[in-house]
Amino acid sequence: MRFINSSYEGLKDHQATQLLFLFSLCLLSSINIIEATVQHLKWEIKYEYRSPDCFKKLSITVNGLSPGPTITATQGDTLIIQVTNSLITENTAIHWHGIRQRGTPWSDGTQGITQCPILPGETFTYQFVVDRAGTYMYHAHYEMQRSAGLHGLIRVLVPEGTVEPFSYDEERSIIVNDWWHKSAIEQSTGLLSLNFSWVGEPQSLLINGRGRYNCSLAGTTDVCDMTNTECLPFVLTMVPGKTYRLRIASLASLSALNLEIEGHDMTIVEADGHYVDPVIVKNLNIYSGETYSIIVKADQDPLRNYWIGLNVISRKPGTPTGTSILNYHPNNPLKVPPTLPPTGPLWNDTLYRFNQSKLIKSHPDHIEPPPPTSNRVIILLNTQNKVNGYIRWSINNVSLNLPTTPYLIAIKENLRHVFSKKPALETYKYKTYDIHSVLKNPNTTLGNSIHRLKFNSTVDLILQNANALSPNISETHPWHLHGHDFWVLGYGLGKFDPQINPKNYNLVDPIQKNTVPLHPYGWTALRFQADNPGVWSFHCHLEAHFFIGMGVVLEEGVERLGKLPKSIMGCGQSKSLVRT
Numbered sequence: 001m002r003f004i005n006s007s008y009e010g011l012k013d014h015q016a017t018q019l020l021f022l023f024s025l026c027l028l029s030s031i032n033i034i035e036a037t038v039q040h041l042k043w044e045i046k047y048e049y050r051s052p053d054c055f056k057k058l059s060i061t062v063n064g065l066s067p068g069p070t071i072t073a074t075q076g077d078t079l080i081i082q083v084t085n086s087l088i089t090e091n092t093a094i095h096w097h098g099i100r101q102r103g104t105p106w107s108d109g110t111q112g113i114t115q116c117p118i119l120p121g122e123t124f125t126y127q128f129v130v131d132r133a134g135t136y137m138y139h140a141h142y143e144m145q146r147s148a149g150l151h152g153l154i155r156v157l158v159p160e161g162t163v164e165p166f167s168y169d170e171e172r173s174i175i176v177n178d179w180w181h182k183s184a185i186e187q188s189t190g191l192l193s194l195n196f197s198w199v200g201e202p203q204s205l206l207i208n209g210r211g212r213y214n215c216s217l218a219g220t221t222d223v224c225d226m227t228n229t230e231c232l233p234f235v236l237t238m239v240p241g242k243t244y245r246l247r248i249a250s251l252a253s254l255s256a257l258n259l260e261i262e263g264h265d266m267t268i269v270e271a272d273g274h275y276v277d278p279v280i281v282k283n284l285n286i287y288s289g290e291t292y293s294i295i296v297k298a299d300q301d302p303l304r305n306y307w308i309g310l311n312v313i314s315r316k317p318g319t320p321t322g323t324s325i326l327n328y329h330p331n332n333p334l335k336v337p338p339t340l341p342p343t344g345p346l347w348n349d350t351l352y353r354f355n356q357s358k359l360i361k362s363h364p365d366h367i368e369p370p371p372p373t374s375n376r377v378i379i380l381l382n383t384q385n386k387v388n389g390y391i392r393w394s395i396n397n398v399s400l401n402l403p404t405t406p407y408l409i410a411i412k413e414n415l416r417h418v419f420s421k422k423p424a425l426e427t428y429k430y431k432t433y434d435i436h437s438v439l440k441n442p443n444t445t446l447g448n449s450i451h452r453l454k455f456n457s458t459v460d461l462i463l464q465n466a467n468a469l470s471p472n473i474s475e476t477h478p479w480h481l482h483g484h485d486f487w488v489l490g491y492g493l494g495k496f497d498p499q500i501n502p503k504n505y506n507l508v509d510p511i512q513k514n515t516v517p518l519h520p521y522g523w524t525a526l527r528f529q530a531d532n533p534g535v536w537s538f539h540c541h542l543e544a545h546f547f548i549g550m551g552v553v554l555e556e557g558v559e560r561l562g563k564l565p566k567s568i569m570g571c572g573q574s575k576s577l578v579r580t
């Protein structure tokens with residue numbers, strides 16, 4: 001067992017238990033010696049001025065970086081991440097997106113759900129095992145801090161000696177996201193105002209934290225400077241003839257994105273930590289919260305550079321193409337390609353996106369088939385509504401309002417009265433709902449209910465899209481499930497028919513994911529096993545949509561958990577628990 005920068009001192013009880021568990025694994029493993037590493041990371045979260053697209057703005061950094069440092073670990077490693085909140089006036093919490101947190105639900109990092117927020121000046125320690133190789137991400141899960149730049153990538157490598165079902169010479173990582181010049185606070189205040197103030201389309205698209213705003217639009221050179229080296233494009237250098245694995249993560253707040261590498265095919269080989277039956281595409285649609293690995297060959301004209309273009313899809317674009325340079329070594333990295341950057345597919349070509357979603361299947365040698373039937377089917381209707389004049393998003397006519405006492409603590413410590421159990425999700429009568437029309441009465445209610453799933457049961461979640469508050473608008477919503485992967489059984493356009501559509505589910509080789517798109521006016525059918533004791537949110541990964549209610553909270557097997565760490569407590573009614 002290797003220890004990186006580690007020390008036993010100061011470990012909490014549950015941390016010690018986990019180490020003991022790792023030791024036992026080493027002892028028990030007489031055939032394969034499991035080499036598990038414990039990595040200690042110390043992070044400081046801070047506001048700092050940055051100019052990722054030439055426009056100077058406050059960004060949230062991790063140890064001075066936005067995007068934050070990439071975490072690289074090997075399957076089976078334990079990560080101990082000590083997060084100090086130096087935001088001065090804001091709380092924070094960090095979610096490890098795609099890591100299932102088996103046995104450590106209190107480290108999921110969802111404020112209001114699994115923990116109290118980390119107060120300014122305080123330090124909170126996350127500890128968890130990365131139990132499956134793949135590409136994941138981390139990001140703030142507090143208010144709208146993710147869109148201020150608190151995000152980064154997690155690479156979990158396969159154990160030494162394990163062969164992946166594809167080969168490459170080298171690998172690189174790419175984070176894509178959208179960027180506004182209005183702060184996250186301004187955006188969230190606008191969303192919570194009676195006179196709803198919507199931020200609109202992003203000013204820039206960033207690739208590895210770099211974009212380019214046309215400063216002549218900014219009106220003043222004080223805040224926008226196109227000679228600032230911070231906004232030089234990201235350059236991906238490739239050696240002619242070599243093959244590359246690109247790990248791509250979307251940390252967009254709002255935009256569905258399309259990534260194209262001019263003149264180069266992409267072979268999709270991994271999605272959300274699962275191997276894909278390889279498919280070749282000209283460009284990749286990627287939704288907020290998703291990760292992919294693609295294989296790209298440097299097999300084009302080595303005498304020139306090429307554009308990597310990032311475009312908004314699904315919403316009417318108001319943002320220029322984000323660009324990076326694919327540099328063929330040894331050309332000058334900043335040699336401008338002689339062509340125009342890719343403009344991507346038509347933004348409103350839903351069928352194109354729908355068909356690409358359907359292409360993603362499990363790799364034939366890595367199929368873990370889903371249970372053939374489920375114990376419970378929950379249809380989740382996605383609607384845009386109003387509550388006393390405020391715009392909200394709702395699921396089955398309830399708009400989620402997180403309680404001040406996190407659910408995990410409330411359930412385990414007998415404080416269940418802080419939230420309601422009703423209404424049960426299945427009681428919503430969606431049968432007569434016309435998904436193609438604007439609601440005549442858009443009023444709905446706020447709720448903080450939690451939905452208990454029978455431990456180890458198999459659950460189908462059917463996401464159903466509908467028209468928003470304006471006519472002829474149905475948005476794309478990427479849905480993310482915490483604590484689990486689900487099988488993607490099917491996508492459809494139109495209204496889900498519980499009698500007919502399940503007959504066409506893919507039960508043979510569905511991909512497993514943790515984030516999946518719900519296409520405009522369509523449905524997406526998922527199946528998962530409720531086998532991870534804890535409280536888990538399932539929500540739209542668009543920052544603004546979750547912020548105004550678009551999610552549900554699920555619970556399973558909490559009674560099986562041992563004592564909760566006191567470090568997650570201290571807010572709402574859990575204040576009294578830390579005093580005792």
Ligand SMILES: O=C1O[C@H]([C@@H](O)CO)C(O)=C1O
Nearest residue numbers: 196198384468469475544545
């Ligand atoms: O949540 C949203 O609000 C606006 C619009 O529906 C109301 O202005 C928009 O485009 C969203 O995605």
